[in-house]
Amino acid sequence: MKFIPRLCIAIAALALVxxxxxxxxxxxxxxxxxxxxxxxxxxxxxxxxxxxVQSGMVDFDRGxxxxxxxxxxxxxxxxxxxxxxxxxxxTEVLDAAHxxxxxxxxxxxxxxxxxxxxxSIQVTGVFTLHGTPHDMTVPMQVHVExxxxxxxxQFVVPYVKWGLKDPSTLLLRVAKxxxxxxxxxxxxxPAS
Numbered sequence: 001m002k003f004i005p006r007l008c009i010a011i012a013a014l015a016l017v018x019x020x021x022x023x024x025x026x027x028x029x030x031x032x033x034x035x036x037x038x039x040x041x042x043x044x045x046x047x048x049x050x051x052x053v054q055s056g057m058v059d060f061d062r063g064x065x066x067x068x069x070x071x072x073x074x075x076x077x078x079x080x081x082x083x084x085x086x087x088x089x090x091t092e093v094l095d096a097a098h099x100x101x102x103x104x105x106x107x108x109x110x111x112x113x114x115x116x117x118x119x120s121i122q123v124t125g126v127f128t129l130h131g132t133p134h135d136m137t138v139p140m141q142v143h144v145e146x147x148x149x150x151x152x153x154q155f156v157v158p159y160v161k162w163g164l165k166d167p168s169t170l171l172l173r174v175a176k177x178x179x180x181x182x183x184x185x186x187x188x189x190p191a192s
Contacts, residue, residue, distance in 0.1 A: 023063035024191035027149050029056025029071065033185040036073055041175035047085070051102070052077035056184060058106055059191045062113055067106040067123065071184065075100050093165045095130065103128045104136075116144050129157065130164055144188070151184045 034053040039046055051073050058069035075096040078089050090096045104127050111121035119142040127136040140153045160166050160176040168174050 024059065024061045026189045026191045027056075027058040027060065027069075027151075027184075027186055028189060029053060029058070029184050029186040031055060035183050037181040039179045039181075043173040047080050047174075049078060049080035049086075049089075051075070051079075053184065054101065056186070060106075060109065060113065061191075062115075065109050065111075067109055067125070069106060071104045071106075073102040075102055088167065093159075093167050099129075099131050101128075109140075113142055114144060116146075118143050123153070127157075129159070129162060132162060134162060147188045149186060149188050152182065154179065154181050156180070 031053045034056070036051040036053060037048065038051065039048050054072040054074040054077075056069070056071040058067060058071070060067045075094045076090055078086055078094065080086055080089070104125055106123050106125035108125075109121045109123045111119065113119050113121060121140050121142060122137055123140050124135070124137040126133045128134070136155070138153045138155045140151050143150045156177050156179055158177045166174070166176065
């Protein structure tokens with residue numbers, strides 16, 4: 001007779017396990033559907049351009065607000081539509097020959113990621129630019145529809161303060177901070 005209560009406890013425990021696994025998910029970023037748009041103000045006009053998201057995978061846990069993973073942006077993909085300006089940005093300012101990637105490694109988030117629909121969260125992680133890590137917290141809008149997830153954020157990078165070359169010249173002055181508009185689109189999977 002002792003076997004029956006133990007069996008009931010084991011069944012109850014197994015019934016709870018899928019719920020805890022459902023809390024952990026992996027977000028696989030689709031590089032072709034994702035984008036980085038940047039804007040750099042200047043004395044005569046601003047410069048708008050894009051970078052290519054090279055790869056991305058983020059694991060998150062709805063139960064503990066932890067995150068891990070890495071978003072990778074290809075430095076050499078910078079494109080403003082002006083070849084000589086792009087060459088200077090990629091080779092002189094960002095030094096793609098030595099620092100080919102810009103990365104963000106999320107570590108945790110504040111708020112709640114809804115199983116479907118829209119959510120607003122704050123994501124904390126490490127943003128690595130020019131080989132130097134910087135702690136950063138960014139606001140993020142998340143939309144979940146079935147297995148599809150889109151995450152959007154806007155933030156400012158103080159690139160000159162962080163040690164990158166100021167591209168200003170005697171005749172052209174540019175801002176010391178660049179505005180980033182990041183959209184990540186991809187699919188949700190159970191985390192391994």
